[in-house]
Amino acid sequence: MNQSKILKDLISDNLVSDPNGARGRLLKEAARLFRDKGYERTTVRDLAAAVGIQSGSLFHHFRTKEEILKAVMVETIRLNTALMQAAVDAAPTSQEKLRALVRAELESVNGQTGEAMAVLVFEWRSLAEESQADVLELRDIYEKLWLDTLESLRQEGRLLADPFVVRRMLTGALSWTVTWYRPERGGLTLDGLTDQTMAMMGFAPGA
Amino acid sequence: MNQSKILKDLISDNLVSDPNGARGRLLKEAARLFRDKGYERTTVRDLAAAVGIQSGSLFHHFRTKEEILKAVMVETIRLNTALMQAAVDAAPTSQEKLRALVRAELESVNGQTGEAMAVLVFEWRSLAEESQADVLELRDIYEKLWLDTLESLRQEGRLLADPFVVRRMLTGALSWTVTWYRPERGGLTLDGLTDQTMAMMGFAPGA
DNA sequence: CAATACCAAGCAAGCGCTTGGTTTGTAAAC
DNA sequence: GTTTACAAACCAAGCGCTTGCTTGGTATTG
Structure with a gap:
């Protein structure tokens, strides 16, 4: 199952918005603005201008500004859970599953989806506590993919550290790449960066 | 040279504020508030209330709110550069230097200084670009400590990945601990967490 | 008696959001 | 194939509130 097929299925199930529709376009622009300027510094007037409507008209689609932030996060997490599930299923060994997850x-x-993922990581505090709980529930689903894979590696003796700790370290390390990784300069591809991540943990490429 | 000696030296050189003075107390409270609520959500009235003065009186000590954020970052980076320098100097081998840096x-x-460090990581975008440049300059000094150590390990064949990439991965991984590491629960000490970090990279404890 | 630290009051600007009314898309009714 | 009906999408205006910061004056300290 390829990536665009996964996206289409989610759209037809109403789990993520069609990026061509009004709602989807707004969420895409919102993700970009929230990442670039932060949620608090982005005004509803900024959001409205980005999609060419008046600020008041936003509230026809969303009840509050925070609902927009939550929608960005929820839809992102749904899409990425599906993508990761597919990536894990396609890989045969534990090490290859880990590589697939990292990649x-x-x-x-x-x-x-980088803009939205960055929002998920860096704008967490701007979500109301009640919304945080909803999003956390979704996140647990795909955290399990990681933990199962890391647990297998641990049992095979190929991982020295605690899977829980490693997952959290990787969360930080991989999220942080958004602040410095620029594929257009430096010549490091995503595959190259994946290899470097695996190498950092002592996994030689192709082994 | 122990930690409180290092702090005292920096204070007497006017590189960091005395935490008992008015300015130092404000910066400490500011760091806490900025971490807990974010820079934008923290008002000058919050800051003033935290040290028991009126909001207008803040501007006797700092010209703008942003100057407070910058001061938190600059003083934190100065202190931690000095602490890291001492930690590296005290360790004999490359692996022990790396462990000392991680620790x-x-x-x-x-x-x-956790509150202030979290601010340094997560409130970066709230700094005006001009201020960012000033802080970046300071940061390069202690990044060099890491790169020199990682480079040595690389040449010894004990590190498979690129030092630049590893340092950035570690920046993310270690900073991220602030979002989940709670020493009071779970029984994982800072030394334990250091061991786990080293183990993740394939360095067995005490080797 | 000067400098430093602070207070009380409030201003101008920007914020999220509401309101009442108009346009646009769609599809059945005639 | 035009008319009617109606909801969805949007606009123009602005309200009530909060924000960072200023001002003019008063204690406090060496």
């Missing part, structure tokens, strides 16, 4: 997360963070 | 950064992030 998928790097792509989430630095690719198409 | 020192974990302590910066999760210990006394």
Whole structure:
């Protein structure tokens, strides 16, 4: 199952918005603005201007500004859970599953959905506590993918550290790439960056 | 040279504010508030109330709110550069130097100066661009400590990945601990967490 | 008696959001 | 194939509130 097929399925199930529709376009622009300027510094007037409507008209689609932030996060997490699930299923061994997860997360963070993923990481505090709980529930689903894979490696003796700790370290390390990784300069590709991440943990490429 | 000696030297050189003075107390409270609520959500009235003065009186000590943010960052980076320098100097081998750096950064992030370090990481965007340049200059000094150490390990064949990439991965991973590491629960000490970090990279403890 | 530290009051600007009314898309009714 | 009906999408205006910061004056300190 390829990536665009996964996206289409989610759209037809109403789990993520069609990026060509009004709602989807707004969420895309919102993600970009929230990442670039931060949620607090982005005004509803900025958001409205980005999609060419008046600020008041936003509230026809969303009840509050915070609902926009939550929608960005929820839809992003849904899409990426599906992508990661597919990546894991396609890989045969534990080490290859880990590589697939690292690669998928790097792509989430630095690719198409990068803006939204950055928002998920850096604008967490701006979500109301009640909304945080809802999003956390979704996040647990895909955290399990990581933990199962890391647990297998641990049992195979190929990982020295605690899977829980490693997952959290990787969350930080991979998310942080959004602040410095620029594929257009330096010649480091996403595959190259994936190899470097694996190498950092002592996994030689192709082994 | 122990930690409180280092702090005292910096204070007498006017490089960091005495935490008992008016300015130092404000910066400490500011760091806490900025970490807890974010820079934008923290008002000058919040800051003033935290040290028991009127909001207008803040501007007797600082010209703008942003100047407070910058001061938090600059003083934190100065202190931690000095602490890291001491930690590296005290360790004999490359691996022990790396362990000392990891340990020192974990302590910066999760210990006394943790609030300010979290601000340095997560409130970066709220700094005006001009201020960012000033702080970046200071940061380069202590980044060099890391790169020199990682470069040595690389040449010894004990590190498979590129030092630049590893340092950035570690920046993310270690900073991120501030969002989940709670020494009071779970029984994982800072030393334990340091061991886990080293183990993740394939360095067994005490080797 | 000067400098430093502070207070009380408030201003101008910007914020999220509301309101009442108009346009646009769609599809059944005639 | 034009008319009617109606909801969805949007605009223009602005309200009530909060924001960072200023001002003019008063204690406090060496």
